[in-house]
Amino acid sequence: MSDTHAHSVAFVRETEIPPALPPATATGPVKWMRENLFATWANGLLTVAALYVIFLILGSTLPWILGGIWNTDSLAECREALNGVSAACFSVLAERWNQLLFGFKYPPDLYWRPTIAFVLLFAAMAPVLFFDLPRKLLIFTGIYPFLAYWLIWGGTIFAPLLALVGVIAGFLVYNHFVKNSFATGFVGGIVAVFFVWIIGGALIPDTASNNAMLQAVPSRDLGGFMLNMMLGITCVSLSLPIGVALALGRQSDLPLIKGVCVVFIEFVRGVPLITLLFVANVMLAYFFPPGSGVDLFLRVVIMITMFSAAYIAEVIRGGLAALPKGQYEAADSLGLDYAQAMRLIILPQALKISIPGIVNIAVGLFKDTTLVSVISMFDIVGMIRGPILASTEWNGVYWELFMFASILFFVVCYSISQYSQWLERRLATDHH
Template identity: 75%
Template sequence: MSDKQNNPIAFVATSVIPESPPPARDTGAYKWVRENLFSNIPNSILTLLSLALLYSLLSNTLPWMLNGIWTTSSLAECREILDGKSGACFSVLTERWNQLLYGFKYPTDQYWRPNLALVLLLIALAPVLFFDLPRKLLAFTVVYPFLAFWLIWGGAFMVPVVALVGFAVAAVVFQYLGKSSFAAGFFGSIVAALVIWKIGGMLIPEGASDTAMLSAVPSRDLGGFMLNMMLGVTCVSLSVPLGIALALGRQSSMPLIKWICVVFIEFVRGVPLITLLFVASVMLSYFFPPDASVDLFLRVVIMITLFSAAYIAEVIRGGLAALPKGQYEAADSLGLDYPQAMRLIILPQALKISIPGIVNVAVGLFKDTTLVSVISMFDLVGMIRGPILASTEWNGVYWELLGFAALLFFIVCYGISQYSQWLERRLATGHR
C-alpha cells in the first residue's frame, strides 16, 4: 500500500512560516548605492566622474586646510613656519575676527550689545516662524525692533520708547478711522504718528540722557557681518508687506493705483541694485528737507527694500493668479468685502503658493547686501577688501578670508532654505 493510502488526510500547518530575510542586494547601503549611483550605465559613468572630481578637489584642499596656521600675527610669519609647504594662514581669522564680525570702529567693550540683539532676534522671530507657539509672544516681536535699535545704536532709552508710542497711536487711529474710510485711516495714522514724534522730540532735547543711557554708536561705525545681518533682516521684514501691497495694487480695478504700481514694479525690476545703491548714497538725500540729515544706513534700507519689494510683488502676483476663480467667487458668495476676502481666503492661499519664490528673493537679497561695499559701507566683504587686505600684515591672504565669508553666508542661507522646506511640508503647499 502506498503512503497516500496510509495517510489519506493532507498535512495542515499549525503555525506561520517565519519570514525569510530579503536578498542582500535589496537592503541596506548596497541597495541605496545600486539605485541612486549605479542604476544604469549613464548614471554609473557620471558617478565615477564625480568621484574622480571630488578626489581631485579634496586631495589638493585637505592638505592645505590641515596644515593651516592659527597662531601667527602676519602672513610673513605664516610663510616662515610653513617653509614652502602648502598650508592656509588661518591666523588672519583669529587676529581679525572682531573686524570681520563687527567692523573696525564698533567699540570692542560693547560687543555684548549686538550679541544680545541677535539672541533677542531669535526669540522675536520664533512666534512668527513657528505658529504653534502662543500668540502672546507676538507682543515681544512688536517691541523688538525698537529694543534692537536702542541696543545697537545706543543713546537715550526714551527715543525708541517715543517711537513705539507713535506707532501704537497710529495703529489705534487707523483702526478707528479705517472703519469708515481706508484713506482717512491711513493718512490719519501718519499724522498722529508725526505729532507724537514731534512732541517726543521736544521733550527729549538733543544731548539729553536718562538712567538707561547707552553710549551712542553712529551708523558709520557699523560694519562686518553684523551690518549684513542688520540689512538683511530689516529689508526682508519691510519688503514682504510692501510687496503684498504692490501685488494687490497691480490687480486693483482703480486705474491710477494700478498704473502707479505697474510703473514702479517694472522700473525697479529693470534697474540694477548697484545703481539704486549709488542713488541712495548720492541723490536720495536731495528728496528730504534741506536741514534733515538722513543717515546712510536708512537710505540704503529704503533702496534695498524698494528693490526687493518689486520682486516679491511679482512672486505674490503669480500666487494670486494661480488661485482658481472659484475662490474669489466663494468669498463673494459669503458676503465678504474686499479686505475680508483678501485677509481670510485669498492671501493665505496665495502666500502658501508663493513661499518658494519669496524665500528665493530673501536669499538673493541677503547675499546682495554685500554690494553696499561699493558705496563705502564696510560690511563683511568691505572689511576684507578694505582695511584687512590693505594692511601690510595680511596683504595677500584671499582664500582664507573669502572662504570664511562664504561659510557664514552659506549657514544663514541654508538655514532659510531648510525652514522654507519645512514650512511647505507643514502647510501642504502642494495641495495634496
C-alpha cells in the same frame, strides 16, 4: 507501525515561522545607491565621474585646510612657519575675527550689545516662523526691532520707545478705518505714525537720564557681517508688507493707485541695485528736510527695501493670479468686504503659493547686501577688501578670508532654504 509509515504522516507546525529579513539589495543604503546612483549605466558612469572629481578636489584642499596655521601675527610669519608647504594661513581669522564680524570701528567693549541682539533675534523670529507656538509671543516679536535698535546703536531709550508708540498708534488707526476702506486705513495709519513721531520728538528732552542711556554708536561705525545681517533682516522684513501692498495696488480698480504701483514696480525692476545704492549715497539725502540728519545706513535700507519690494510684489501678484476666480466669488458670497476678503481668504492662499519665489528673493537680497561695499560701507566684504588686505601684515591673504565669508553666507542662506522647504511641506502648497 513501521518506520516508513510513521515518516509518511504530514507534519503541521504549531508556531509561525519568524519573518525573514528582506534581501540586502532591497533595503538600506544598497537600495538607495541602486535607485539614485546606479539606476542605469549612464547614471553609474556619471556617479563614478563625480566621485573622481570630488576625490581630486578634496585631495588638494583637505591637506591645505588641515595643515593650516592659526597662531602667527602676520603673513610673513605664517609663510616662514609653513616653510614652503602649501597650507592655509588661518591666523588672519584668529586675529581679525572681530573686524570681520563687527567692523573695525565698533567699540570692542560693546560687542556684547549686538551679540545679545543677535541671540534675541531667534526668540523674536520663532513665533513668526513656527506658528504652533503661543501667539502671545508675538508681543516680543513686535518689541524686538526697537529693542535691537537701542542695543546696537545705543543712545537714549526714549527714541525707540517713541517709535514703538507711533507704530502702535498707526496700527490702531488703521484697524479702525480699514473696515470702511483699505486705502483710508492705510493712509490714516501712516499719518498717525508720523504725527506721533513729530509731536513726541519735540517733547523728548535733549538730555536724558543716564539710567536710560547706552553709549551711542554712529551708523558709520557699524560694519562686518553684523552689517550684512542688519541690512538683510531689516530690508526683508520691511519689503514683504510693502510688496503685498504694491501687488494689491497693481490689481486695484482705481486707475491712479494702479498707475503709481505699475510705474514704481517697473522702474525699480528696470534699474540695477548698485545704481540705487549710488543714488542712496549721493542723491537721496537731498529729498529729506535740511538738517534732518538721515544717515547712510537709513538711506541704503530705503533703497534696498524698495528694490526688494518691487520683486516681491511681482511674485505675490503671480500668486494672486494663480487663485481661481471662485475664491473671490466665495468671499463676496460670504458678505466680506475687501479688507476682510484679502486678510482671511485671498492673501493666505496667495502667500502660500508664493513661498518659493519670496524665499528666492530673500536669499538673493541677503547676498546682495555685499554690494554696499562699493559705497564705502564696510560690511564683511568691504572689511576684507579694505582695512584687512590693505594692512601690511595680511596683504596677500585672499582664500582664507573669502572662504570664511562664504561659509557665513552659506549657513544663513541654506538655513532659509531649508526652512522654506519645511514650510512648503507643512502647508502642502501643492494642494489647494
